[in-house]
Amino acid sequence: MKVTIEVNGRSTVEEVEDRTLLVHYLRDTLGLTATNVGCDTTSCGACTVLLDGESVKSCTVLAAQADGHRVTTVEGLTGEGGELHPVQRAFSNQHGLQCGFCTPGMIMASVSILAENPKPTRQEVREALEGNLCRCTGYHNIVSAVMEASGQEVDG
Amino acid sequence: MSVMGTRVVRIEDHKLITSGGSYVDDLREPELTGAVHAMFVRSPIAHARIGSIDVSAAREAPGVVGVFTADDLDIAFAPGPTGEPWLARDRVRYVGEPVALVLTEHPYQLADVAELVDIDYDPLDAVIDLDDALSGRTLLFDGTDSNVAGGKAKPFDEKLFDDCEVVVTRTITNQRVAPAPLEVRGAACAWGEDGRLTMWLSTQNAQIARDILAGGLGVDPGTVRVIAPDVGGGFGAKIGADPEAVVLGWASRRVGRPVRWFETRSENLTAMTHGRGQRHTVTIGGRRDGTVLAYRLEVVQDAGAYPRAGAGMLPGFTRLMAPGVYRIPRVEVATRSVLTNTTPIAAYRGAGRPEATAAIERAMDLFAAEIGMDPAEVRRINFIRPEEFPYTTPSGASYDTGEYAKALDAVLSAGGYAELRAEQARRREAGDVVVLGLGIAAYVEITAGDGMGESGRVDVNPDGTVTAYTGSSPHGQGLHTSLAMLLSDQFGVPMDKITIRHGDTDEVPKAVGTFASRSLQLGGSVLKQAGDQVIERAKEIAANLLEASPDDVELNVDQGAWQVRGAPSGGTVTWAQVAAAAGEDGLSADVWYGDVQPTFPFGAHLAVVEVDTLTGKAVLRRIIAVDDAGPVVNPVTFQGQRHGGLAQGVAQALLEEMSYDADGNPTTATLADYPFITATELPDFELVDMATPTTRNPLGVKGIGEAATIGSTPAVQNAVVDALAHLGVRHIEMPATPQRVWQAINDAREGR
Known part of the structure; x- marks a missing residue:
């Protein structure tokens, strides 16, 4: 089937197999490989992207379901001149990433959290990130990164 | 600066x-153009003979490029009676063992084709329980007379505890867990x-x-x-x-x-090696004044279906590190590794040392409870003292440096131990439903304990930039930054002019890589030595350019330039000039660091948990940690390693277990079932800094990759037990799930 999906501000039109998952559309059809696959049960959140501005796990969305919608991945966060999004910058400043595999999904989930709750507490950040797994950081610095990006004191 | x-x-x-x-x-390398996709067909049965394999339907499915079984492989596999085949031939020995390989044009075709591979299994009795495995009633391998893959049950010294006023013994499980890196x-x-x-x-x-x-x-x-x-x-x-x-x-x-x-995550959870998987019987004896006189540790290591690191290396480290941070006069350790119809066991963050620490730290608490002494005090009485280093333990480890009491006092002070004890007593007195538990673990571990070397090469390029090739192979530790910092400091070259390369065998032919928290102490030390050699050679070239004696020139690291000593106004030459003058061979040094001496990081953790006595739910409220691995190159990544270690250690204590049913079916084979720790189950971490250098490498550093994992597991487990100590609870197995905790409360109340 043919799908038309706006990805990172650019319209994409592609012929795909019906069962194509959105994450594979991004990775394999478009070559946007930042979004990762970390499980097969919608548990880990490594594939988190924004669909019409809200975070979804793109391993559990068909490309067909995104037909006619807007998708944002971490590749689409950086500005035209290469300036980092505040969440990207905060992840680096706070050492909120180590191996980097969960990071694109974690950053997109964090963008979504702050859109819904611009001034969260550390505990609210933890609860909002429950669906995104990280094996390296112990989450402490990820929470700090979201706090920094929210413009609040990191230690809350 | x-x-x-x-x-x-x-x-x-x-x-x-x-x-x-x-x-x-993610790789889109040109060499991979037109690649076919692969999936392994894996055994769904823990133990079975393979009757027949019919691949005819699979070979005719759309998109198939190849379907292969052991019969197609014309390569030899590991010899010996317990050799692990590349693909199972006559018999499968764990759920997840690869039996066939499917290649297709498109990845979505893989699962379709794998389903068409028709394998006829004739089930055998599955050996899952350790005692069942030790009994040898069912053997995993023909031609063997036992499932024991290594070690033996030593005849113990019957008199070991003769002079002890108090002797406590307990059997404890250090459960199997899944490493579960986010990338499979x-x-x-x-x-x-x-x-x-x-x-x-x-x-x-x-x-x-x-x-x-x-x-x-x-x-x-x-x-x-x-x-x-x-x-x-x-x-x-x-x-x-x-x-x-x-x-x-x-x-x-x-x-x-x-x-x-x-691979898929479900494959990863069953077919990537697991970690831990030991059963300990600890016996500890001493005097009522708190002095420990003797300790015995009997280890049964579940090796899984094939002898990998679980067969020898893991229990070997557990044996070596058995006495922990204590000066115990008499220590006996026996280890056995036994094969079972489960996923093979190998290294997981700590690899044998967390198990040793968990055993001795639980034993110290059991001893403290028996004599009615505060667990912090019992530890203080028995610590190896700073003036006793280097200290050789009865198990044969030679500890380099340590300040064990200082580390414990630091976390108790930072945590407010006395106030926490008072709060605990207040809640108990008031009959609060939610009780407080304090858990202590003091630990020492061994890093770079493998004894192998590491390679490092430093090139100064003609444009004055530096390229270093390290044999270490970081994957999240931030070692590129740490190594660039070291070289920047040594050469006076800004970090953005330094490139670190690793992980390509054509660029770095001889190396060992990253494990055992070895990378900074070995990979860093060898780069320092290579850097020293480059500087030595550069000095001669610079002297020539400055028309001075080599003895009279020096590297001004603030400016990254060579100058005549004491005459900074007398002209300088840059790294680029020196490199350009170095001739055809360039300015380079390639060093092998072979004189590896292990180092012994240490620390102390204090965990504070709340346990709901109605539901059995234990929640970690605070964890305060000293993890002393000597001088710190980059506090950012040093703390990051501690955070990650803390999380994985807490996960083992409270949540994670890779479990099997009696037939050997994994029951936690997806991330929906395996309780991978999340952000909501962890508190903010409270880190206390200490830095005691080692003399065993040029940088004075020890490894930090695994340390915090080692301390946190027993600290949290001890805290859960401590929360219920007033009810008479002395031990709760890991993970301390609500069901286990509730059961322990109930048993205690009913006097069981």
């Missing part, structure tokens, strides 16, 4: 936060027209992987190039190469096409 010890944001990050890493499944295993490979195999592999050790591949494929190591791209976590479970990698290299040669493989 020196950059050492200052907070430096990682140079690795920019790519990872903008376009994402280049993990193996993956590989991509292609044979070139030059007859060489290039494999991109998610590995911690490209050079070891190359040798495994060459050995498995029966080719010269020079024929194989392994490249570790960005690796999405390893935690010990990506050391070297697994059998799947050899099969993929073989299959690529067979079909004459590049091959890509990226």
Whole structure:
């Protein structure tokens, strides 16, 4: 089937197999490989992207379901001149990433959290990130990164 | 001003936060054009004879490029009665064992085709329970008379505890857990027209992987190039190469096409090696004044279905580190590894040392409870004292340096131990439903305990930039930043003019790689030595250019330039000038660091838990940690390693267990079932700093990769038990799930 999906501000039109998952559309059809696959049960959140501005796990969305919608991945966060999004910058400043595999999904989930709750507490950040797994950081610095990006004191 | 010890944001990050890493499944290398996709057909049964395998339907399915079984493989596998085949031939020994390989044009076709491979299994009794395995009633391997893969039950000294006023003994399970890096295993490979195999592999050790591949494929190591791209976590479970990698290299040669493989998470949880998996019987004895006189540790290591690191290395480290931070006059350890019909056990963050620490730290609490003394006090009485280092333990470890009491006092002070004890008493007195528990663990561990060396090469390029090639193979630790900081400090060259390369066997032919918290102390030390050699040579060249004696020139590291000593106005020469004058061979030093002496990081953790006595739910409220690994190069990544270690240690204490039913079916084989720790189950971490150097390497550093994992597990477990101590609870197995905790409360109340 043919799908038309706006990805990172650019319209994409592609012929795909019906069962194509959105994450594979991004990775394999478009070559946007930042979004990762970390499980097969919608548990880990490594594939988190924004669909019409809200975070979804793109391993559990068909490309067909995104037909006619807007998708944002971490590749689409950086500005035209290469300036980092505040969440990207905060992840680096706070050492909120180590191996980097969960990071694109974690950053997109964090963008979504702050859109819904611009001034969260550390505990609210933890609860909002429950669906995104990280094996390296112990989450402490990820929470700090979201706090920094929210413009609040990191230690809350 | 020196950059050492200052907070430096990682140079690795920019790519990872903008376009994402280049993990193996992301690679779009031209050599991989037209690659076929691979999936292993895995055993769904723990123990069975393979009757027949019918691949005819699979071979005719749309998109199939190849379907292969053990009968197709023309490469020899590990000899010996317990050798692990590349693909199972006559018998399967664990759920997840690879039996066949399917290659298709499109990845979505893989699962369809794998289903068509018709394998006839004739089930055998599954050996899951350790005692069942030890009994040898059912043997995993023909031609053996026992399932024991290593070690033996030593005859113990009957008099070991004769002079003890108090002796406590207990059997404790250190459960099997899944390493579960966020990136599962993956590989991509292609044979070139030059007859060489290039494999991109998610590995911690490209050079070891190359040798495994060459050995498995029966080719010269020079024929194989392994490249570790960005690796999405390893935690010990990506050391070297697994059998799947050899099969993929073989299959690529067979079909004459590049091959890509990226396993599913369910495969990962059953077919990537697991960690821990020991049963301990601890016996501890001493005097009522708190002095411990004797300790005995009997270990039964579950090795899983094939003897990998679980057969020898893991219990070996447990044996070595058994006495922990204590000066116990008499220590006895016996270890046995036994094969079971479960996923093979190998290294996982700590690899034998967390198990040793968990055993002795639980034992110290059991002893303290028996004599009615505060667990902190019992530890203080028995610590090895600072003036006793270097200290050789009865188990044969030679500890370098340690300040064990200082570490414990630091966390107790930072945590407010006395106030917490008062709060605990207040709640108990008031009959609060939610009780408070305080858990202490003091630990020492061994890093770079493998005894192997490491390589490092430093080049100063003609434009004055520096390129370093390290044998270490970081995958999240931030080592590129740490090594660039070291070189920047040594050469006076800014960090953005320094490039660190690793993980390509053509660039770094001889190396060991990353595990055992070895990378900074070995990979860093060897780069320092290579840097020293480069500077020595540069001094002569600079002297020549400055028309001075080498003895009279010096490197001004503030300016990154050479000058005549004491005459900074007398002209300088830059690194670029020196490199340009170095001649055809360039300005370079390539060093092998072979004089490896292990180091012994240590620390103390205090965990504060709340336990709801109605539901049995234990929640970690605080964890306060000293993890002393000597001088810190970059506090950013040093703290990051501690955070990650704390989380994985807490996970073992409270949540995670890779479990099997009696027939050997894994019951936690997806991330929906395996209780991988999340952000909501952890508090903010409270880190207390200490830095006691070692004399055993030029940098004075010890390893920090695993330390916090080792301390946190027993601290949290001890805290859960401590919360219920007033009810008479003395022990709760890990993970301390609500059901287990509730059961312990109930048993205590009913006097069981």
